[in-house]
Amino acid sequence: MRRTRELRSLALAFLVLLAPGGCREAKHGQGDRRLNVYIWTNYLPDEVVAEFRRRTGIEVTVDTYSANEALLAKLQSGVADYDVVVPSDYMLKGLIPQGLLAELDHARLPRLGNLDRRFLGQRFDPGNRYSLPYLWGTTGLGYDRRKVAAPIESWQAAFDPRYAGRILMLDDMREVFGAALKLMGRSLNERDPAVLRRAAEMLKAQKRLVRTYNSSDFANLLAAGDVDVAQGYNGELAKVATRDPARLAYVVPKEGSTLWIDNLVIPRSARHRDAAYAFLDYLLEPAVAARIVNSVHYASANRAALPLVAPAIRANSAIYPPPSVLDRCELIEDLGPVTTLLDRLWTEIKAQ
Amino acid sequence: MRSGPRHAGHVLAAYTVLVYLFLYLPIAVLVVFSFNASRQTAAWQGFTLEWYRRLAQDAGLQQAVRNSLAVGGLATLVATVLGTLAALGIGRGRFRGRRATQVLLILPVVLPEVVLGAALLSFFGAIALRLSLATVVIAHVVFSVSYAAIVVRARLAGLDPSLEEAARDLGAGPWETFRRVTLPLALPGILASALLVFTLSIDDYVITSFVAGVGATTLPLHIYSLLKVGVTPEVNAVSTLLLALTISLIVVAQALLRRPAASSAG
Numbered sequence: 001m002r003r004t005r006e007l008r009s010l011a012l013a014f015l016v017l018l019a020p021g022g023c024r025e026a027k028h029g030q031g032d033r034r035l036n037v038y039i040w041t042n043y044l045p046d047e048v049v050a051e052f053r054r055r056t057g058i059e060v061t062v063d064t065y066s067a068n069e070a071l072l073a074k075l076q077s078g079v080a081d082y083d084v085v086v087p088s089d090y091m092l093k094g095l096i097p098q099g100l101l102a103e104l105d106h107a108r109l110p111r112l113g114n115l116d117r118r119f120l121g122q123r124f125d126p127g128n129r130y131s132l133p134y135l136w137g138t139t140g141l142g143y144d145r146r147k148v149a150a151p152i153e154s155w156q157a158a159f160d161p162r163y164a165g166r167i168l169m170l171d172d173m174r175e176v177f178g179a180a181l182k183l184m185g186r187s188l189n190e191r192d193p194a195v196l197r198r199a200a201e202m203l204k205a206q207k208r209l210v211r212t213y214n215s216s217d218f219a220n221l222l223a224a225g226d227v228d229v230a231q232g233y234n235g236e237l238a239k240v241a242t243r244d245p246a247r248l249a250y251v252v253p254k255e256g257s258t259l260w261i262d263n264l265v266i267p268r269s270a271r272h273r274d275a276a277y278a279f280l281d282y283l284l285e286p287a288v289a290a291r292i293v294n295s296v297h298y299a300s301a302n303r304a305a306l307p308l309v310a311p312a313i314r315a316n317s318a319i320y321p322p323p324s325v326l327d328r329c330e331l332i333e334d335l336g337p338v339t340t341l342l343d344r345l346w347t348e349i350k351a352q
Numbered sequence: 353m354r355s356g357p358r359h360a361g362h363v364l365a366a367y368t369v370l371v372y373l374f375l376y377l378p379i380a381v382l383v384v385f386s387f388n389a390s391r392q393t394a395a396w397q398g399f400t401l402e403w404y405r406r407l408a409q410d411a412g413l414q415q416a417v418r419n420s421l422a423v424g425g426l427a428t429l430v431a432t433v434l435g436t437l438a439a440l441g442i443g444r445g446r447f448r449g450r451r452a453t454q455v456l457l458i459l460p461v462v463l464p465e466v467v468l469g470a471a472l473l474s475f476f477g478a479i480a481l482r483l484s485l486a487t488v489v490i491a492h493v494v495f496s497v498s499y500a501a502i503v504v505r506a507r508l509a510g511l512d513p514s515l516e517e518a519a520r521d522l523g524a525g526p527w528e529t530f531r532r533v534t535l536p537l538a539l540p541g542i543l544a545s546a547l548l549v550f551t552l553s554i555d556d557y558v559i560t561s562f563v564a565g566v567g568a569t570t571l572p573l574h575i576y577s578l579l580k581v582g583v584t585p586e587v588n589a590v591s592t593l594l595l596a597l598t599i600s601l602i603v604v605a606q607a608l609l610r611r612p613a614a615s616s617a618g
Contacts, residue, residue, distance in 0.1 A: 036566040036567075041578060061566050063564070063566060063569050064412075064569065064573075066576055073473060073562060074473075074483070077473045077477040077483070078480075079476050079480060079481060079483050079565075080483050081483065081484070081565055081566045082566065
């Protein structure tokens, strides 16, 4: 009898020991002391994280990735312990229907109004029920000022015989077709097969002028002088252009181009939701958002932060293109069944 | 006529030099550019220790190095012990399914890393084991235990069985035979397998990228994620330090290996 009671009290002691952990989970992490962030490299300056830690006492672990696919694999496994992650626009179209993201409680994000309406309510997440736009950028042309006749303004330069053998295009079907479609005055999400075939003819003719199709090293090849006109993403191209502004430049062609948005989301499996909300709201502060832009040199979706961004960055059209150009930029959308045709045309171009 | 062999000797020497240049020139370039004052890797602009100084201040990179060393150390310990036991069991034991065990042990060596990484990730998902540094260690043990077993087994196969028989004839029990005869003789193989496992673990990217959890960014993951913003001379500096570490490990291992060989020969 005595013995059973001892055993019972031992078991009780165990339960008491385990209880706090259990309770914390049940209450969705009331008063979390931890936060795990999984984010692109060079997207969150150390001092911004340190400031959050100082203010809230929450310990933040930041892990980085370099591809959306790595993020997807982790979230699908269900055992990744992240509370805030930053997928790109096209990734959300998969993550949301798969139920991998937590629905955002807008009442807990009082600074939501700081975001630029331009980036809200996109087709991948109407009403922003799951995601908040964080940083964004464009695809455009980088070029060597000394090797071109006049400053480049149009996609026409990538199809100009004068630059034969000195043009680089991204090794990316949608981006390359996007350049041709934009030059034709069409949407880069064009679905009309006849228009797509015309674009393919243009690209087949262009291929003779193209030195290489390359998606990973375009900025270095331009900086090294291997090519003089390079299609590429603004982050890398702006970086080499900033290092050597007398020689290199980046421009979003006047016809418009691709826009991409990386978005803050909370995975459904997140265990530290209070900390996640606190962190999202902290990132929405104008001063914090401006500090991020000044450090990482990507444009922020936070409009209230703009006056606090360093004037040189605000005036840099490689980072903040003028609104008139931005109006003609589009997100890449899933084309559904048309993708098959596009795949075939792209193969014809590459195999030619 | 007499100059023929000498001529061939010159050609062979030149060829050897070329092969070694091919193997080591990129590494030499990496080391040299870790001291380059220019940020771009294209041209030499003078000597600097700036990148090493920055290294000392880069908390993320240091954490990655610590993680890699911790994973490498633990995985080496576990995989070498398991691999040695497996090699002994398969090499010495007589049991049903021995051949099947042997084949299954070699399988991870030929399995593409992507397959193993994806399989491990779904396995951890299925048993609801949260990803962390521990899952990285487990994954590294899984893929390196085969290598460890193969290396130790090769060493055991080369041993003269009469030495163990002699020990038993002289009255040594199984444990004493193992501790005083088999283990010392197998030691060079065990050390070699430990080195191999450590090397495999420290530079694994593919499998680690699948199973790394919170705070478990290893050095290859860190370097790879830097590629999005371009390789900095800091990466060259940290690679140079790792190279120095690896080379000293090999020198130490060589020194260790020479001693038992000399004593067993004497």
